[in-house]
Amino acid sequence: MNMSSSTIKRGVALCSVMAIGLSVATISSARDRDDLITTASTAGTTAYIVGKNIDDNDFAQAQDFADTQQVALRREAATGEGENIDSLAALLGEENPQAFGQWMQSHYAELYSNEASAKTNLADRIVAMR
Structure with a gap:
């Protein structure tokens, strides 16, 4: 099996996000049921993505992920950080998830205008936009 370095990096990043999501879901108590559901959903979605071969379908996977995690992504974009943003960054091939999150925060109004x-x-x- 010949895997490119970027594929390996994305896999490692997604595994890390999944581990963090699972840790948060099992260790900390959520303030309310919505937080718990969002965290568990993110971990499940990340596990689904990690289990797939995402070489050629990254953008389609990113679109699907954006659809299924739209509420959590919007909330995280307002703060500029979060596990969903990290997962989306990996799917979009962003090298620096932290900078990507900050970019989403600074462009929040444009990204989430009603139109x-x-x-x-x-x-x-x-x-x-990028």
């Missing part, structure tokens, strides 16, 4: 978010997927909006 833009009603017409296109978040991954499409990000790619168009």
